[in-house]
Amino acid sequence: xxxxxxxxxxxxxxxxxHTLAIxxxxxxxxxxxxxxxxxxxGGSQPSPRPATPLLQPRNKFExxxxxxxxxxxxxxxxxxxxxRIYEEIYGEEIGLSTVSTYLLRLSEAGFLNRIxxxxxxxxxxxxxxxRLRIGSID
Numbered sequence: 001x002x003x004x005x006x007x008x009x010x011x012x013x014x015x016x017x018h019t020l021a022i023x024x025x026x027x028x029x030x031x032x033x034x035x036x037x038x039x040x041x042g043g044s045q046p047s048p049r050p051a052t053p054l055l056q057p058r059n060k061f062e063x064x065x066x067x068x069x070x071x072x073x074x075x076x077x078x079x080x081x082x083x084r085i086y087e088e089i090y091g092e093e094i095g096l097s098t099v100s101t102y103l104l105r106l107s108e109a110g111f112l113n114r115i116x117x118x119x120x121x122x123x124x125x126x127x128x129x130x131r132l133r134i135g136s137i138d
Contacts, residue, residue: 006031010038063090064102068112068125076115076124079103 007021020034067086068077079099086094103123107114112123 006034008034008038060094060098061102061105064094064099065106065111068106068123073125073127076122078120078122082123 003024004026005021005023006026007019009017009019011017018038020037022030022034064082064086067082067089071085071089072082079096082103083094083096083099086099103112103114103121106112107123110126113126114121114123116122
């Protein structure tokens with residue numbers, strides 16, 4: 001696995017810019033320490049839901065994938081469940097049609113398995129596909 005790099009930039013309440021980076025083997029604990037520093041320095045408000053620390057991807061599609069990987073990887077879920085968890089974690093609304101579109105794209109790409117019927121689709125992370133990585137579905 002190639003080395004990874006996580007970089008966080010923020011401006012504190014006094015207008016000072018902070019840049020933090022971790023390169024190499026990155027753990028949840030290391031990310032958590034970075035986010036604790038950001039909060040301590042006043043660069044962010046406490047999240048609406050204390051949960052597994054998630055990186056802040058730039059777009060909704062990547063955030064949906066993060067929620068699936070970190071909150072729903074061990075069970076099946078509906079589009080409504082994903083929507084509710086997404087809104088709790090990121091503190092922003094997301095349309096159900098947007099969630100449904102993203103879930104369809106992810107299932108067509110093999111990232112998710114889709115079961116049920118059109119009126120009650122359920123999704124689950126496809127754990128049998130070894131090619132899947134967090135950044136592999138665009």
